[in-house]
Amino acid sequence: MIERLAYLWPEIALFIATCVVMVMGLSRTYATRKATATIAALGTFSAAVLSFLTTPDGGEIEAVSGQLYLASMVPYAKTLIGAVATLLLLTMAGTVDRAEEADIAKGVRSFDPLRSNRAEFYAFFLFSITGLMLCADADDLIWLFLALELTSLPTYIMVAMSTARNRGREAGVKYFFLGAMGAAVFLYGFALIYGAVGSTNLNEIAVAFATGGISSLGMLGVLLSILGICFKIAAVPMHFYTPDVYEGAAPQVSGFLAFVPKTAGFLSILLICGAVGWNYVIPPDGVSPLATVMPSAEGTQLPEVLRLTLWVIAALTMTVGNVLALLQTSVKRMLAYSSIAHSGYMLVGVIVGPGIAADSFSGNGVAAVLFYLLSYGVMNAGVFAVLAALERAPGRDGEPREIETISDLKGLCRSHPMLGWPMVICCLSLLGLPPLLGFFGKLPLFTAAIRAGEIPLVLVLGVNSAIAACYYLKLAFAPLTEVADDADGDPIVAAPFRTRAAAAVISAACVIGLALGGNLLMQGARSAASYTEADAIKSRVPQANAAPVDRNVAAH
């Protein structure tokens, strides 16, 4: 077990950073309090580095990894989480306590440890990231449940505290309550899986499914789990909260929400689908898809019922997200809907799975999802960083307000080139315009789906890309081609936090740079997505309990 611990160094580093941040936040010295952000950044950065450094080689992975079928995914996912988290952290500067700190600096009020939220905010951030990394590590449903909750719970608070306005509170309450409901759903799903298999260990579940087939109960459990987790990825039908929460939260927190819970959700879905396995065939006519489903050697897809459900969810998610985004004028709300749509795109990769050409990047849906998560994280961070880096100059009420509508972005390339251009580039990338990163994120989804024969889904994806182009175009070109109309409201100025702008610039650079030199990352995604079928891991897993039907044992 001790080698497993070595594998958890990134999480440990994050945890240490969390503790340090929490303690330092209580300091009376401004500089110390201010250093919490740096410590947090150090934490995420070192987590990323540690994830990268502790990446074990081939055989070693099996020794240290908990779950065995997508073992290589773990280090890759953690590295990318650490990297994007660092980027996101740059945007977080000054989110809370800005007014208080200003007051303290002016001497209007003195420091009150009970009122200071700054360190807590960073701590929550770090907790959430820790949970996210733990999601990737999970080899047990219990672990997965805890990791998901660790990811989510801090985000509820972050949303609520990110702004002082009522909207933030409203976003927080909606997010929290609906999140609790979603959690209950996937928890119930986990319970049913446990009931069907008799184990919560993912490896054992995988082996049990592979040897005994999936019982109806198990399938119901899997379905409920995935539906519950759909809340995290904001997929239909669990997407309703997304626009309200994103709109209500501060932009940097919305950007955080668009990456962290989503990544957690996708990693979890990949783990669950991996346990089910992508080696089923379409059942012949007359056989119910839900009757005990047996994997087969020729199989290349999820069980038909699961595939169809995901298919419908994916198609609906893309479409609903895009068509609703079309109508928005609020930037954050539009991005929220687009975030829904992007989840739909990524679900295509989940449906495809490793595919028939698992050893190639172009044919492996899992690799596509992993790469897309990275690209989406980067582009998304860029867009939200720009929003976070802008604000309306304090007006009559003396409080800076965040910018809201697209027209607030007009002429940004001229007034703030270092924010305007990243906005343009990141939006075009989100649109999927070649040769930016977003295109190379979407292309593997395209190729993998086509190689798996999911042509209709590809067409849905294509049409949705076109619909998405409508609103991204508005967003991308408002800064570039429009001229700012100064008529209404207070002037728009850059927020006094350099790191937010830096995050935007770094994101934009990555959007271009990773497109040009993304081959290594693709290579990484490909090897990360190597999927070991359950038959191959059977020997290393103690035989799970057989299907409960065989053992008609009473509870007492």
Place this chain on the structure above:
Amino acid sequence: MHATSILSTWAGLLPAQHEAAGAAAQVAGAVDGPAIAALAPLLPLLSFVLCGLCAAFKVRSKLPAWITVACLAASFAAVVATTLDLREAGAGSVMVTPLFDWINYSWGTEAGQHFRANFAFHIDSLTCLWMLFVTGLATLIALYASEYMSHDVGMGYCRFFAAFSLFVFSMACLVMGDNLVLLYLGWEGVGLCSYLLIGYFYKKPSAVAAAKKAFIVNRIGDLFLALGIMLCWVHFGSVEYREIFARVGPSLELLREGKVDQIPGIVQLIPLLLMVGAFGKSAQLPLYVWLPDAMEGPTPVSALIHAATMVTAGVYLIARTYPLFLLSEYALPIVGWVGALTALLAATIGMAQFDIKRIMAYSTVSQLGYMFCGLAVLGSVGAAAHVFTHAFFKAMLFLSCGAVMHGFAGQLDLRKLSGVAFMKGWGVVGIAMFVGCLNLAGFPVITAGYWSKDMILGDAFATPGMQAIGWILLLTAGLTAYYTFRVFFRVFVGPKHFEPGDELHAHDDHGHGHDDGHGGHGHAAGHAPSHADFHPHAPGWAINLVLGILAIAAFAAIVPLMTGGDNGPWLASMVDGSSAKYLGVAASQAAHAAGHGDGHAHATFFGYDAHKAMMVVSGVVGFIGILIAYLLHYAGRTTAARSKADSLLPAFGPLATAAQHKWYVDEIYDLLIVKPLWVISNIFALIDKYVVDGLVDFLGWAPRAIGRSLRPSQGGELHGYAIGMAGGIAVLVLIVLLVTF
């Protein structure tokens, strides 16, 4: 049925097999032509370039005119030299002067896999014949124009002569091109120049409209010509004359053997397509409508392009591709009927017009109909002869009218001019006009026009099945004589009277068009007050010189028509030495022989030899026409405005009015073609905006609409979301449970 009989008749007329094959071989084995031939088209091109440069450098002298005259004269000399070369090469020889490759590519080595349409000049006697009068007349008319256009020196002068030169170049390409595509180049090129020159007074909306009309109507014909060329390519695998003629052999053989129905349909279709092109360019029914309007152009243009040369391109085309026409059962009869009907129709319209230039225009249409008939009745020599003579006398007629127009400030209404020939300085014009009218009317024996028209009439009556055409033509000949001399008697003789036209002011500023400020012109003899200072200025030396030369030439044209060397008259030998020969020779020879009883092949005119009979009959008809004109328009006429004819008009009732309105053909076309097309276009534009684009907009709208319908689901209420989520899960799970179990 009727056509088949004609065709089988023709088959009997075919020359012996060896003759046909020999001719084909002869054509195929063309020798390299003289380089000097290339100068014929290139010199006008040079002139075009130089005139263009003059325009660019804003030359304000008569320099462009002299450049043009010089180049065209040199071009004429080159043609003469070429003709002499050809003569040395022997009768019936064909020479090709290649210049450079044009459309030339291949996709294989087999026959028909190498498309070749080069800038190369096909020189045979037909070419030379045409080029001689084209360049000759062009030189003369350019000289005439140098004076005629002197109003415009420094304005449109360069433009005029540039387009003029370009026209000659295009015409040369049309006539000399060694393939149909180069012919097409010339064909459209002359169309362009015609367009540019008709629209020369570009500020006059009517001129612009006429130019446009000419181009578009011609384009309709051009399309068919192009299709004919394509069909030629598909069938023969070549668009070069000598190749085509070499490959037409098998079909000619079939024709000769009388196996008419074995001639491939494709081959028979080619002439039908080419023919429509010819109808367009030569202003035949139903495409003649552009030519009368084309008189909006300066008169030299009307003379050269719209009377003497360009409009005969259709005749040239048919003559050039005569072998193909012979192979079709329908082509030549259609050509004949179209020609005859056009001749008659145009003559009737011409009778009722008052604008002398327009009368000449309709007469041109009518005479072109004659030429087509000549071709149709197997008299290619006759047709060519008529082209030849007509070129001279019609050019002269136009130039005379032009001189009048020039001198009387654009006045062309025959009711407002009278006795011009007797005014001071107008003698040459009067004589020229008289000579021209005599020719056009076909005054017996002394005029060239009489002889060439006679040949066509004779052939018409000599050819079985074509007598009806002959009768129509005969009637037309009478009408022609009448309206020709109507003009002469009203304008050039009789009491002296004139009213200047409205170009008195418009000359200086075409942009204003008609100057309404001056009101109507006085009706009384003498001058309206505002014109008190107007004196008609008599033509200068250049105009008189040209008219004089042409008057002589109009008579002299008899010489080549009637005399020549061993191969018959010179003109006949020129035609016979070319592709227009094959049957033409046989037919005319046979027709001459037919007087001696070969009833199968030859028809007669009431038992007389058709040609000899026609000499008398057509002469008589011409006389009658002139006589009627004399009685109605000269005898006893005291004013310019009215003659005896006017009192006769009511007798014709609506017919007269209809003829005056050109039988309402323009209006009918407008109603049947232009208007509906306009409506359809507008409908298309609406469809495009609302249906095609509307569909696109719908596709753009649909996602929004879906979004709008989904929007209530995002009502902002926590419970709404919860219900949505729970409901979604429930629905999905229930569907899975219920549907799949």
Place this chain on the structure above:
Amino acid sequence: MTHGTLSLLAQTGFPASMAQATLAHYVVVSLLMFVIGLIGFLTRRNLIIMFLCTELMFQAAGIALVAFGRFHLDYTGQTFVIFVLTVAAAEASMALALIVLLFRRKESLSAEDWQELKG
């Protein structure tokens, strides 16, 4: 009940006679609890009651876990329940904190007062 649902229950060991409490009984109870919690969540407007309903759903899962654990003669299920309870407790603290925060703003516990964000 459709035949399909019956067979599903039979698969889970639903007995012919109801004499004994079998796994199925527990599962049915847990399902009912889950659904009751859900319905409560959907119908009540009071934030505290709504939160309690989510707790009900969590605990429904807990019952199922314990029952399955017993059924499989395995302690994992019970272990899981301990963790679920812990998380539930953490959530409860957060929920209460949030509700207090909201109450301070609007002096109301109704969820309906918070619907500014929409569209």
Place this chain on the structure above:
Amino acid sequence: MILFSLILIPLLFAALLALAPAAQARSLAFLGMLTSSAAAVLAMLRFDWNNGAVFANEKTFPWLGELGIQLSVGADSVSMLMIALTALLGPICVVASRTAVTERHRTFFGWLLVLQAAMYGVFIARDLILFYICFEFTLVPMFVLINVFGSTNRKHASVKFFLYTFTGSVIALAGLVYVAKFNAELPVSATRESLAAMMQAGGTPAPGPGVWTFDIETLGRAARRMSSTEQAWVLLALMVGFAVKVPLFPVHTWLPLAHTEAPTAGSVILAGVLLKLGTYGIFRFAIPFVPAAFAEYAPLIAQLCIVGILYGGLICWVQTDVKKLVAYSSVAHLGFCVLGLAATNATGLSGSILYMINHGLSTGALFLCIGMVYERYHTRSMKELGGLAAKMPVWSTFMIFFTMASVGLPGLNGFVSEFMCLLAAFQASSAWGSSTTMVEGAMDAGLWGSAGASTVGATHGGLGPWYAAIAGIGMIVAAMYLLLMVGRVVWGPLVEPHGHGGHGGHGGHGGHGGHGHDAHGAAAGDHHDDHADAHGPLPADLTAREIGVLAPLAILCVVLGVYPKPLLATLEGPVNQTVQLIDSARSMGLQLEAPAHTTSPAQGGAPTQGLAQ
């Protein structure tokens, strides 16, 4: 490397321009265009024009090997000709925009340079994704040019342009990826057993069957082995993308809008090069990839073309906006171009490629001419403009000249290509060989003589004389609308929009040029205040700069009209190769029915040898 520099030089200059002061933008842009054009000329000099079918200057760099994407470029004669067109129009657009663009110079010229790079990229790409990237990326600069510098309705036009073409290309991408998938599923050919030995520098296997690659050459070979159903679907996908770009009826409606609203340079590039991306795409991908399906559906495509020719032409006829008229004329003209492609014979393909160039020259020049008038009068309505010949004789000369080129007057460039396209449609009928029933239905076949007539000039194909005849009506319609335009705008009584009036009448001889300045001076206060100071008022007639812009195009119009031989000669190679592909696909229609990838390599190889050559 020389080809890469075509992409890099404009991009480099665009970057420089972004950093340089705005005052330098124009000259930098011109320098950039000239430099890239010089590179293009250099590439042309190094090109072996006698072997047009050989891809020269090929160069490959590894890029995203994981996705099978390489930076691979090369150019055959078709590409080189398109590059030449691009290299010509680029600098011309910069010069032509000298006075038209009055603000945001850096934006305008910078994006113009980017556009240039993207266009070069399309023509030199030997990798499908590289092609697609450049193909798509042209949208952004064009969007900006229209959106910022267009006229009143520019926002709507630019968005429609972007979305319409973007949607089409996404579907085309699906088709292209399907081909890549098919290739990857082919058995690895025997010669490629030792894949390891074939590893490239980037660590990825060399392109070939069984390998995931986007190499165009490889994919072309593979695609031809697809079953006919697959080919049909791929063709559909490709045509959706390319037809929108061309644009073919009924997906053309973005074009008139975009053209009308675009600034002059934008219109020139749009008409000159961007539309050709569609036809180039068809030539480069649709035909060689799925020749059998293309041959099968060519009649359908041709029918759409013909509808476009007539319908587009007639709509032109009733336009009052000059620019819209010319825009719709592009729909009609490109219909001829695609008709040539649909004829699937050498005449048609050569004619079509020539058409691409010729249309770029003549229509581009027409847009330039219209732009010059627009700069002076700020209107394009034929109701407000008329008889400009009186005031702008030089401009009028050019206008008439380019109109004639556009009408297809022989001796100018348009004719050669238009004639070839029509001839190609005419001869491309398999019915020619079998019988004489060219007038099937219309006339009794027996009437026209016996069967077995020699039709040596015919080729295989699904079109026929009717196609040419009906499309040929488009020639008449073209004359109708273009002459209508000339008749209204150039000729007729002088009409000037409000504010320019009062100077209509010029008394006396030779006074054309003299009064222009006054007229303009009066107008400058109303319309030109935004840039009158910067550039000085424009004279009534064209300036030397404007003549310099039009003259090269005019000269080329004549040269290509009179001596197209070199172009035709160098096109023979690629064209004949493509025709062979189609013909062998046609003759092997039956073998294609069997899905190729189920046969073993040995069996599968034999019948497809011809296809894969």
